[in-house]
Amino acid sequence: MSDIPVPTTEQYQEDVTQHALTVLIDGIPAKAYIYEGLWSDKLVIYCEPSSIHQFAALGLHFDDLGFFGTKYYEFPRRGILEMLDRKFVIERVG
Numbered sequence: 001m002s003d004i005p006v007p008t009t010e011q012y013q014e015d016v017t018q019h020a021l022t023v024l025i026d027g028i029p030a031k032a033y034i035y036e037g038l039w040s041d042k043l044v045i046y047c048e049p050s051s052i053h054q055f056a057a058l059g060l061h062f063d064d065l066g067f068f069g070t071k072y073y074e075f076p077r078r079g080i081l082e083m084l085d086r087k088f089v090i091e092r093v094g
């Protein structure tokens with residue numbers, strides 16, 4: 001999904017979630033962005049802390065602040081996010 005933004009260093013100084021793409025992952029609201037690391041890129045997903053339990057039910061374990069990141073992801077076709085050997089429906093909001 002090439003729509004997912006890659007925040008700049010300056011945007012990390014602020015609230016990086018404000019520069020993320022608003023999405024639904026299997027119907028659960030979240031924000032997504034790509035973190036360009038030194039060795040590999042990571043897909044980072046942020047959700048409101050109140051939604052952490054919904055993602056846990058899908059097998060995704062977010063930290064207490066609502067962040068989850070993985071370098072093992074791909075978009076085999078538009079609208080499908082594959083990570084951790086599972087497929088999710090990802091939809092852009094707005």
